[in-house]
Amino acid sequence: MNQDIATILVTTEQINDAVARLGQELTAEYRDKNPLVIGVLRGVAPFMIDLVRAMDCYLEIDFIDVSSYGDATESSGAVTVLKDIDSDVTGRHVLLVEDIVDTGRTLEKLLELFAGRGAASVKVCSLLDKPERRIVNVTADYIGLSVPNEFVVGYGLDFRQQYRNLPYIGVLKPEIYQN
Ligand code: IMP
Numbered sequence: 001m002n003q004d005i006a007t008i009l010v011t012t013e014q015i016n017d018a019v020a021r022l023g024q025e026l027t028a029e030y031r032d033k034n035p036l037v038i039g040v041l042r043g044v045a046p047f048m049i050d051l052v053r054a055m056d057c058y059l060e061i062d063f064i065d066v067s068s069y070g071d072a073t074e075s076s077g078a079v080t081v082l083k084d085i086d087s088d089v090t091g092r093h094v095l096l097v098e099d100i101v102d103t104g105r106t107l108e109k110l111l112e113l114f115a116g117r118g119a120a121s122v123k124v125c126s127l128l129d130k131p132e133r134r135i136v137n138v139t140a141d142y143i144g145l146s147v148p149n150e151f152v153v154g155y156g157l158d159f160r161q162q163y164r165n166l167p168y169i170g171v172l173k174p175e176i177y178q179n
Contacts, residue, residue, distance in 0.1 A: 040096065046156045
């Protein structure tokens with residue numbers, strides 16, 4: 001699998017540093033709030049697991065699954081909820097955790113959804129931000145790292161469901177997309 005990567009953009013060490021910093025910031029923010037931490041499947045899985053372990057406070061976790069890309073590298077524009085959370089968010093402090101904010105369409109849809117459910121607060125933590133690609137004017141409250149306008153894989157991020165298990169974030173060789 002490693003031989004398919006052209007460039008490493010974010011090393012494992014840089015990921016670990018970003019997670020530790022975010023964990024400290026979120027611990028300070030949520031110390032007395034017992035937040036409901038909601039991961040957006042599937043790309044968030046490794047980040048979510050590392051992030052909650054870096055937070056030293058009482059919290060609950062849940063997951064939501066949305067589709068936005070299919071198997072292409074471009075957003076389709078339509079965002080559908082495939083699996084909703086099981087928890088009641090009424091009066092809760094919600095922290096949405098994303099792998100990457102790209103066009104912003106997924107985040108916009110999720111913010112609309114949770115705003116209508118009576119949460120006490122809704123904030124967003126994204127491992128990666130790709131600001132050059134933004135179509136919708138939304139931004140995460142907590143961001144691990146910014147990446148340039150390239151399609152990235154690894155640490156949860158996929159191309160055709162592969163490469164999520166890479167321990168770093170990189171760019172694929174062009175021939176991989178062409179196959
Ligand atoms: P958005 O709705 O365009 O902001 O995209 C959100 C989702 O698209 C993310 O949660 C990812 O699952 C996927 N995505 C966006 N950019 C990339 C990328 O560079 N690599 C892999 N997946 C991506």
